[in-house]
Amino acid sequence: MQERLKKAIDNLIKSNAFYAYILMGSQFIEGNVKNISISITKNGDVLFVYNPVSVATKSDIMVEGLILHELMHIINRHYLIHPKDKRDKAVWDIAKDAAINQFIPQLDAFSIPLNVLIEEGHGTDNDLIFVGPPIDMLNKTAEEYHDYIVDQFLKRGRYDIETIAERLPDSHKMESDLPVEMLLEVTEQKIGKAFNLFGGELPSGVRQNIELHLKKPVINWETAIRKFVGLSQRGEKYSTPLRPNRRYDDQPGWRYTYLPRICVIIDTSGSIIEEEMNQFVSEIDAIARQEVPLKLIQIDKSVTFIGDYKPGGWKSFEVYGGGETDLQPAVDIAETRFRSEGIIIFTDGYVDLPKVSRRVLFVLSKKHNSEFYIDARKIYGNVYVLE
Structure with missing residues (x-):
């Protein structure tokens, strides 16, 4: 044989x-x-x-x-x-x-x-x-x-x-x-x-x-997300024999999964080169593979796309934008419309630092603006700015 x-x-x-x-x-x-x-x-x-x-x-x-x-x-x-x-x-x-x-x-x-x-x-x-x-x-x-x-x-x-x-x-x-x-x-x-x-x-x-x-993700997103946001959004309901059923003694009980509310903002301005964009998308896909539901916002000077991102979405991913950059409108949508617990921003830093009242994590491309990097770490803390 x-x-x-x-x-x-x-x-x-x-x-x-x-x-x-x-x-x-x-x-x-x-x-x-x-x-x-x-x-x-x-x-x-x-x-x-x-x-x-x-x-x-x-x-x-x-x-x-x-x-x-x-x-x-x-x-x-x-x-x-x-x-x-x-x-x-x-x-x-x-x-x-x-x-x-x-x-x-x-x-x-x-x-x-x-x-x-x-x-x-x-x-x-x-x-x-x-x-x-x-x-x-x-x-x-x-x-x-x-x-x-x-x-x-x-x-x-x-x-x-x-x-x-x-x-x-x-x-x-x-x-x-x-x-x-x-x-x-x-x-x-x-x-x-x-x-x-x-x-x-x-x-x-x-x-x-x-x-x-x-294109291996540079960041260990399983660890990063666990530290970054709390798990507070009620997700899917599932049965489990480990929890007694309050109504029927011979039936399993129910539990809910709890999921983080995360919004990803991706800078699609003209200063982002193709290599950087590909790395951004690779990292976003790695986040999605942690079974975390993601809202995705693309932005250059204004918001160009709002939608959900699921694992494997890179195949149909289209970049909208290519002009100047202003991250603030995307941050405002994430905070007011989506009420995101955590916001992850992918950018090269050639833009004004946005004002974020929720937890924020900046992920900068390799060829990022060093001044943005310094300012972001000074205002939001070292652990919330990744290169």
């Missing part, structure tokens, strides 16, 4: 130099998995765990597809997604597969579009279900497909999603002895080298995803 798996790896190595670089040194072990699962060793090598009985029933080209399927989950950082509960995990598992199967020809050929799967409320009679994106929603992220699924099922009032998820090709459990931080470091290092050497050979959609991921 391992010979078949090695042959599949060899075929992938010959077909694409990018995947070849990542797959060099791959190992295989038998395990209690559906088909094939993936792990990462301490030295950054890929370890595939396989079910010999299940793999024996698959064609060679399907085995190649399943290996690439697992690898694409790693490349897309899907192991960083943390579902809220069992049902949410089912939604995420389907969304992750829709995001990657469209780039794997042998799986895409057998995929059921998400809209068809939702309309029917169940899958085919096959042992496995391969999920693809709706025909009018190609090349999106797992986050976008997750929102699509939730929206569609809420409209239809049906939630047979867990039964469908059980028939996906893997369980989407990332097993590794490495802490998440170290896992991210070793995988990004290998993927980054492979991309620098052979990224030009990848499909455009895959290439765009990797480009974003490799």
